[in-house]
Amino acid sequence: MKMTLRWFGSKYDSVTLQQIRQIPGVRGVITTLYGVPAGDVWKFSDIQALKTEVESAGLEIAGIESVNVHESIKIGLPERDRYIDNYVRTLENLGKSGIHLVCYNFMPVFDWTRTELARKRNDGSTVLAYSQKAVDALKPEEMFASIGSDTNGFVMPGWEPERLAHVKELFDLYKDVDESKLFANLKYFLERIMPVCNTYDINMAIHPDDPAWSVFGLPRIVTNKENVLRIFGMVDDSHNGITFCTGSYGTNMENDLPDSIKAFGSRIHFAHIRNLKFNSPTDFEESAHLSSDGSFDMYEIVKALYETGFDGPVRPDHGRMIWGETAMPGYGLYDRALGAAYLNGLWEAVEKSERRR
DSSP: EEEEEEETTOOOOOOOHHHTSSSOOOEEEEEETTOOOSSSSHHHHHHHHHHHHHTTTOOOOEEEOOOOOHHHHHHHHHHHHHHHHHHHHHHHHHHHOOOOEEEEESSSOOOOSSSSSEEEEEOOOOOOOEEEEHHHOOOOTHHHHHHTTTTOOOOOOOOOGGGGGGGGHHHHHHHOHHHHHHHHHHHHHHHHHHHHHHTTTOEEEEEESSSSSSSSEEEEEEEESHHHHHHHHTTOOEEEEEEEHHHHHHTSOOOOOHHHHHHHHEEEEEEEOOOOOEEEEEEEEEEEEEGGGSSSOOOHHHHHHHHHHOOSSSOOOSOOOOTTTSTTTOOOHHHHHHHHHHHHHHHHHHHHHHHHH
């Protein structure tokens, strides 16, 4: 296991590389070229500059999150081939830079959905939260206003303001896209990019849908064990894998997290580990990482990863906003640093337990 922290870049993140470097056990960052629009080619020189900046701080780029997939690819529009060609060129430039992991998602329109960015918990911390009842009371275009009011002035990944102007247009384009077509469009995309992934040994780790069910009637397919195994099977290449995000995949309470980890095995290329607290099956909030603060058995999750031989990057995902910190909601330094320490401790505990056997 390689412990990392997500970092959005010096222009976008309140957390610095120097701060991340001081978190015990953290060896690298998961980062991105945040200002590059979906569909554009990432320049080799820009990737190199980012890599130099990270390495100068004593860290490494353990992976990219995300190289965003253009909506034309997801919808299956005629121009998708041009955007896939651009994606392939980006992967080539990443591979030439020695970067071998890309986390991406295939969620229509909204990368992830929360109805609150600052739900106050009993301990005084604030967290991201989701209520299906709140979503049902909104029109899709109103989601941006709902999200935008609590961002602390930061641009939230997946909720960039330029998307707002295209929400209604995108919903019209998706009206004939059901789950079957979305699966077919993902297959087409994966078949096109696997050759470059094999050339440069790049693991593509699809992120589970968040939440793991349809929102505003849009299709979602990375939602359960059956669908994930279907994605692996339709393009059966070891580089076609998953980001096992407990807090996204686990939004579907029927998903058994340790069982799924064992089923996915070596196709798990990256892990996001966080805890959620459920108030009902469709109302949940982020919590502290330890098991007693949420609904997941974090020890069993880490144990399952260990038992499958997982040795890829891990990051503590999201977290509470604590101690008066002002940062991108869910991506403050303090609680994620605590999460990294906790997860490292769990990994060591599992490792020692297994060695005694």
